[in-house]
Each structure stands twice: as C-alpha cells, then as structure tokens.
Amino acid sequence: MKTGAKILIESLQREGVETLFGYPGGVVLPIYDELFDSPLNHILVRHEQAAAHAADGYARASGKVGVCLATSGPGACNLVTGIATAYMDSIPVVALTGQVPTSLLGNDAFQESDITGITLPVTKHNYLVKRTEDLGHVVKEAFYISNTGRKGPVLIDLPKDVSTKEIEYEFPENDELVLRGYQPTYRGHARQIEKALELIALAERPLIYAGGGVISSDASRELVQFAEMLQIPVTTTLMGLGAIPCDHPLNLGMLGMHGTQYANYAVTECDLLFSVGVRFDDRVTGKIETFASRAQVIHVDIDPAEIGKNKKVDVPIVGDAKGVLADMCARIQKKAGYQNWISRINSWKQKYPMRFREDGHLRPQMIIRELSDLLAGEGIVVSEVGQNQMWTAQYFCFKKPRTWITSGGLGTMGYGFPAAMGAHFARPDQPVFDIAGDGSFQMNIQELGTVSHNRIPVKVAVLNNMFLGMVRQWQELFHNRRYSFTELPPVDFVKIANAYGVDGMRVDSPDQVREALKTAIETEGPFVLDFRIEREENVFPMVPAGAAINEMIGGCQE
Amino acid sequence: MKPHTLSVLVENKAGVLSRVTGLFSRRGFNIESLAVGTCEEPGMSRITIVCIGDDAQIEQVMKQLNKLIEVIKVSDISDMDRVERELALIKVHAEPGSGRAEVMQIATIFRAQIIDVGTKTVVLSVAGDTEKIDALETLLRQYGVKEFIRTGKIALLRGSKTVKSSK
Numbered sequence: 001m002k003t004g005a006k007i008l009i010e011s012l013q014r015e016g017v018e019t020l021f022g023y024p025g026g027v028v029l030p031i032y033d034e035l036f037d038s039p040l041n042h043i044l045v046r047h048e049q050a051a052a053h054a055a056d057g058y059a060r061a062s063g064k065v066g067v068c069l070a071t072s073g074p075g076a077c078n079l080v081t082g083i084a085t086a087y088m089d090s091i092p093v094v095a096l097t098g099q100v101p102t103s104l105l106g107n108d109a110f111q112e113s114d115i116t117g118i119t120l121p122v123t124k125h126n127y128l129v130k131r132t133e134d135l136g137h138v139v140k141e142a143f144y145i146s147n148t149g150r151k152g153p154v155l156i157d158l159p160k161d162v163s164t165k166e167i168e169y170e171f172p173e174n175d176e177l178v179l180r181g182y183q184p185t186y187r188g189h190a191r192q193i194e195k196a197l198e199l200i201a202l203a204e205r206p207l208i209y210a211g212g213g214v215i216s217s218d219a220s221r222e223l224v225q226f227a228e229m230l231q232i233p234v235t236t237t238l239m240g241l242g243a244i245p246c247d248h249p250l251n252l253g254m255l256g257m258h259g260t261q262y263a264n265y266a267v268t269e270c271d272l273l274f275s276v277g278v279r280f281d282d283r284v285t286g287k288i289e290t291f292a293s294r295a296q297v298i299h300v301d302i303d304p305a306e307i308g309k310n311k312k313v314d315v316p317i318v319g320d321a322k323g324v325l326a327d328m329c330a331r332i333q334k335k336a337g338y339q340n341w342i343s344r345i346n347s348w349k350q351k352y353p354m355r356f357r358e359d360g361h362l363r364p365q366m367i368i369r370e371l372s373d374l375l376a377g378e379g380i381v382v383s384e385v386g387q388n389q390m391w392t393a394q395y396f397c398f399k400k401p402r403t404w405i406t407s408g409g410l411g412t413m414g415y416g417f418p419a420a421m422g423a424h425f426a427r428p429d430q431p432v433f434d435i436a437g438d439g440s441f442q443m444n445i446q447e448l449g450t451v452s453h454n455r456i457p458v459k460v461a462v463l464n465n466m467f468l469g470m471v472r473q474w475q476e477l478f479h480n481r482r483y484s485f486t487e488l489p490p491v492d493f494v495k496i497a498n499a500y501g502v503d504g505m506r507v508d509s510p511d512q513v514r515e516a517l518k519t520a521i522e523t524e525g526p527f528v529l530d531f532r533i534e535r536e537e538n539v540f541p542m543v544p545a546g547a548a549i550n551e552m553i554g555g556c557q558e
Numbered sequence: 559m560k561p562h563t564l565s566v567l568v569e570n571k572a573g574v575l576s577r578v579t580g581l582f583s584r585r586g587f588n589i590e591s592l593a594v595g596t597c598e599e600p601g602m603s604r605i606t607i608v609c610i611g612d613d614a615q616i617e618q619v620m621k622q623l624n625k626l627i628e629v630i631k632v633s634d635i636s637d638m639d640r641v642e643r644e645l646a647l648i649k650v651h652a653e654p655g656s657g658r659a660e661v662m663q664i665a666t667i668f669r670a671q672i673i674d675v676g677t678k679t680v681v682l683s684v685a686g687d688t689e690k691i692d693a694l695e696t697l698l699r700q701y702g703v704k705e706f707i708r709t710g711k712i713a714l715l716r717g718s719k720t721v722k723s724s725k
C-alpha cells in the first residue's frame with residue numbers, strides 16, 4: 001500500500017527530479033512528511049514566489065523541468081507570478097500545489113483557492129487530481145507536456161485526501177501517454193525548407209533573427225553552423241543572447257528597443273529575414289509596419305500559432321529549431337556570398353559602436369564589462385528587470401547558451417535573485433551572479449535567508465541608483481523629469497545581508513570595482529555587492545515605444 | 559469581417575469549456591454563439607462556435623484552440639456545405655381575442671410549435687437556421703416578446719463528410 005504522497009515523490013524521482021523548491025502548509029503536510037526521508041533535495045524558500053522563480057531558473061540553466069511546491073490558497077496564489085513568468089518565456093516548470101480535501105472543494109473552505117482556474121491563462125496545462133489512482137499518470141503527463149513542443153509551466157493541484165489515501169499501486173512498466181490533442185510537429189516540412197533556402201540564395205541582404213526558441217531547443221550549434229555556412233549575420237533577441245557567441249564576427253548583438261544601432265539598421269535594410277524561435281514581440285519590432293518592411297520573412301517555430309501572429313510571413317516552417325536548422329545545413333549546396341552586405345554592416349558596427357561615458361564616475365556599464373572580463377565566458381548571469389537588465393544584455397559578453405537568465409516576456413522584478421538560486425542547483429560547478437536593481441532586489445530580498453541557510457553561493461551585484469531606474473528614465477524622457485514615486489531612499493544592502501548572515505561590500509568608485517568583484521567570486525558562500533552607481537544614468541540607445549526601430553535616441557551620431 | 563462557424567472536437571473533461579471560453583476572452587476574440595454537447599465519440603464533446611473576424615483573426619483563433627491539450631480537432635466549416643440549426647423558445651404576449659390567433663398562425667407558417675399556453679402568453683419552440691429565427695422574432699415583437707432564449711448554433715457537414723479527429 002502507498003499513500004498519494006508517496007506515489008507523488010516516487011513519480012518525481014522517476015522523472016529524474018533531484019531538487020525542488022517549496023514552502024509547507026496544512027494541506028501539503030502529508031507530502032512534506034514523505035519528503036522528510038526521501039532522497040529529493042528540498043530547498044525551503046522564504047516566499048513561494050521565489051520557489052516558482054527558482055524552479056524556472058533551474059530549468060533555464062539545465063534544460064530540465066524545474067519543480068516547485070506550495071500549499072493551497074495563499075501558497076498557491078503566491079506562485080502565480082512565477083508561473084506567469086515561466087509561461088511568457090516558455091520555460092518547463094511543474095508546479096505542485098496542495099488543495100483542500102475533495103469533500104470541501106468549492107465550499108470556500110479555509111485556505112481554498114481555485115488555483116487551476118486562477119492559472120488557466122498562464123499555464124500550458126493544469127490538473128486537479130481527484131483520485132489517488134490517477135496521480136502517477138498525471139505527473140508523467142505533466143512532465144511530458146511541460147518539456148516538449150513549445151515548453152511551459154504545468155500545474156498539478158493535489159487535494160489533501162488524494163495525498164493521504166492509501167492504495168495498492170505499482171508503477172506500470174509501459175505507461176503510455178495517449179494525448180490525442182497534443183502532437184507537436186518537430187520535423188520541418190521539406191518543401192518549405194527548400195523554399196526557404198531558395199529565397200536565401202536569391203537574397204542580397206539576408207539577416208538571421210534568433211530568439212529564446214533556439215536556446216530552449218538547444219539549437220545554438222546548428223544556428224552558428226547555419227550562419228557560418230551561408231555567411232549570414234545574426235541578431236538575437238534578449239532571450240536569444242548566448243545562442244551565438246558575443247564575439248562571433250557575424251553577431252550583431254541584440255535588436256529592438258535597447259538593441260544595438262547596427263542590428264536595428266540591419267533589420268530595417270535587410271531583404272530577407274530568417275526568423276527562428278522568435279515571436280516578433282513589440283519590444284523587438286517597435287512599430288510593426290516598419291519592421292523589416294523590405295524583407296521577405298521566413299519563420300521557424302515549434303508553435304504554429306506564433307507564425308503570422310504579429311507579422312505576415314512568406315515562408316512558414318513549423319518545427320523544432322534544432323531539427324530544422326540541421327536539415328537546412330544538410331541541404332545547403334553552395335555558399336552564397338553577401339560580401340557587400342557584410343561590409344555595410346561592419347561599417348555600421350564601426351560607426352555606431354555601443355559605448356558609454358568613462359569619466360571617473362561609477363557607471364553600471366563598466367561594472368558589467370569588468371564582470372564579463374573577470375568571468376571570461378564562465379558562469380551564469382541572471383538579471384532583475386529594468387536598466388540593470390538592459391545594461392547586462394548590452395555589455396555582458398555571453399559566449400554560451402543557458403548562461404543568461406532573465407525574465408523577458410513578463411519582465412518580472414524580483415525574478416533574478418531566486419532564479420539565480422535555482423540556476424546554482426542546475427550548475428553547481430558555475431559561479432552565479434544576479435545583476436540587480438535596488439528596486440528589484442527588494443522584491444525578493446527575503447531570499448537572503450534561503451541563500452544564507454543553505455550556503456547557496458549566489459552573488460548579487462546591486463546596481464544601486466536609489467531609483468526605480470527604468471521608470472525614472474521614461475519619466476525623464478517622456479514626462480518632463482517629473483519623478484513621480486520612483487525615488488527610493490538609500491538602503492544599506494550590506495547591513496541587510498549581514499543581518500541574514502551573508503557577507504557583503506559597498507563600492508563607491510570605479511577603481512574599487514575589479515577588486516570587489518574578485519572578492520565576491522572568491523568568497524565561498526553568497527555575497528552582496530552594493531554598487532552606488534551614477535544616479536541618473538540612462539540605457540541607450542533607445543527606441544521610444546511605438547517608433548520604428550531605426551529611430552533610436554541616445555545612440556552615437558555620425 | 560464575417561461570421562465563421564467553427565466545429566471543435568474536445569475531450570469531455572472537467573474545465574474544457576472554461577479553457578475554450580477563457581481563451582477567447584483572454585485574447586480578445588468575440589464569441590457570437592456557442593453550443594456544446596456530447597457527440598458520437600465516447601468521451602468527446604463537440605463545440606460549435608460562431609465568431610466574427612477577418613481571416614487572420616480566425617486563423618489565430620483556430621491555432622490557439624488547437625494548442626489546448628484537450629482539443630482534438632478544429633475545423634472552420636463556414637465555406638463548406640453544411641446543415642445548421644438553432645433552437646429558440648419564445649414567450650409571446652398573446653391574450654385571447656387580441657392577437658393570440660395571429661400568433662398561432664405565424665407559428666404554423668414558421669413550423670414553430672406551441673409548447674405552452676397561459677392566460678396571457680404562449681410559448682413557441684422553433685428550430686431552424688439563424689435567419690429564420692431572427693425573422694420569427696421580428697414578427698413576434700409587435701405582439702410583445704416577454705422572454706426569448708436561443709441555444710446557439712449547431713452545425714454538421716452534409717453528406718458523408720465529417721469533422722473527425724485526425725489531429
């Protein structure tokens with residue numbers, strides 16, 4: 001005989017789960033009791049939102065499904081922001097929530113919430129398990145759905161009686177999943193692939209626009225090979241950073257609102273846009289009518305609903321980025337030459353480089369460049385949301401996929417620190433840095449307790465401008481510098497860290513930066529760096545919302 | 559922008575309908591009419607949805623519906639040869655001596671059935687395509703429609719063609 005809780009834990013082990021992040025409560029007590037002597041590594045967070053973000057960070061860094069666990073009602077509701085964050089970035093997460101006993105369902109019982117209803121729009125799928133007999137199969141289905149096709153979060157709601165009930169249960173040898181309504185297409189259509197290659201051969205100014213889909217299908221090797229074989233330049237989205245090494249000669253860096261000038265000019269002038277694993281997000285396209293308006297568009301995506309959603313596409317290819325790119329590489333016959341186009345792009349690169357003022361003030365861009373130098377291609381960098389995120393995207397040199405972790409779609413402040421904890425468990429061999437804003441760090445600062453308690457060696461670099469910086473930047477540019485509720489009083493983050501038993505250091509001038517970063521790296525446990533940066537530094541270049549992406553402000557002028 | 563009739567085959571599981579309707583509201587699509595019930599396949603239901611939009615919007619609606627795990631098949635049958643029916647119940651003001659006879663006559667012409675007669679009202683039941691029901695409603699308005707309810711459209715392809723699961 002096995003209880004539901006036991007079946008749950010065994011199911012998780014069968015799925016290869018090693019670590020999960022959670023927070024207990026009344027209705028999940030049977031599960032916690034089972035966890036007590038299970039080999040699973042459970043990390044007690046200080047807020048359920050952090051459990052969801054940590055599971056998400058784990059998934060992004062490892063490519064495996066991240067798992068979080070919360071109690072019913074308030075616990076489950078606290079997961080929602082983290083689930084929505086994973087949903088928007090297509091990250092495989094399985095969220096387990098406790099629920100009141102089935103006999104009380106719908107009665108507004110103590111700590112009841114309709115969490116499957118609440119998460120309907122932000123999960124790929126969700127389950128309310130009503131019979132212990134179904135539990136093993138549901139877990140298997142949930143992991144499968146979460147980490148196949150277009151990936152995403154799946155929630156399983158577990159009423160208390162389902163986890164306490166004892167049944168005779170053997171895991172079936174061959175528990176086949178029959179999901180008639182779920183059959184993702186992995187192989188790209190051969191004729192469409194031919195057509196795409198024909199268009200590329202005819203093009204004079206082709207450009208690859210690659211996104212998070214390339215990272216999640218582990219297709220970066222194929223992407224680089226494809227780009228190199230045809231000598232086509234590549235620009236990536238925020239989510240696609242790391243898909244091609246930052247210093248690759250064909251790489252144009254990020255495009256879009258805070259993209260490089262040369263990437264945005266290239267998109268505007270290209271005559272063929274090869275889009276892969278992207279979704280034509282408005283932060284990328286700016287005014288959609290003018291985005292790549294001279295180009296024929298090829299779009300490769302595993303999710304057919306993404307194709308043609310925002311932008312009309314000439315050649316749709318539904319399929320997995322890795323397989324499609326590999327197929328394409330295999331069929332390339334002769335190398336095309338786009339010498340004129342490449343030299344035009346290179347002249348933009350020279351004329352409009354990414355740059356910032358270096359005048360002895362402590363500027364965030366320089367801190368990130370230093371960190372990038374010091375880590376030299378090693379390590380995982382996570383960010384919060386706001387200016388800190390954009391500066392990191394612009395100035396950190398990402399060389400490998402899954403080394404850059406950020407909330408792109410939802411833009412969730414407070415994401416970075418817990419996601420960094422998750423990333424550590426996925427890659428314990430790697431140093432993990434959370435680049436934070438003072439606003440964002442305070443959204444999940446309680447996790448200092450978690451990193452301290454578990455000696456999780458995550459380093460936080462707070463770019464402390466005592467502002468909600470990105471919002472202040474918009475107020476400066478578009479609201480006449482009326483800084484309505486965006487100033488934050490100074491916080492001594494070192495003292496807060498110390499109170500939790502975490503070491504820290506405050507940095508006020510550029511000449512201290514390198515040493516401070518080194519100290520953080522060399523310190524064994526967690527570490528908090530409080531960088532008192534120039535208060536009104538801005539992220540440039542910038543495309544104002546709704547403008548065309550070649551209409552940037554604050555870039556280099558001729 | 560014209561009305562499209564979608565036939566959606568779904569697994570008959572708890573919450574499927576709210577997944578489908580939730581998808582419409584969340585993505586800003588409008589439902590004109592919706593009818594749902596069990597169908598020939600055990601464990602399945604068929605939903606008939608009428609929604610208005612241009613071709614790109616309808617394509618997006620169908621793709622998003624297809625993404626739902628429990629949706630087996632989505633077909634736009636608007637341009638296919640099909641039969642359609644809606645059922646309506648209409649409670650009309652019809653007092654003896656003032657219009658009741660006329661209402662009954664109209665009912666006969668429209669092949670509607672009188673399914674209840676009260677002292678001041680009659681209730682008609684009518685099945686047919688949307689236009690027929692609209693026309694009947696317009697005619698009856700002059701007598702005073704006290705309550706009017708319709709099921710939403712259901713539709714099937716003519717002949718041996720079917721909307722079956724092959725997804």
Ligand SMILES: Cc1ncc(C[n+]2csc(CCOP(=O)(O)OP(=O)(O)O)c2C)c(N)n1
Nearest residue numbers: 386387388411413437438439440468469470
């Ligand atoms: C949870 C949440 N609330 C509000 C916002 C809106 N928002 C975007 S950036 C930003 C300011 C971020 O400030 P900070 O973390 O200090 O970073 P900085 O921009 O100064 O680097 C805000 C409030 C958000 N993205 N997420």
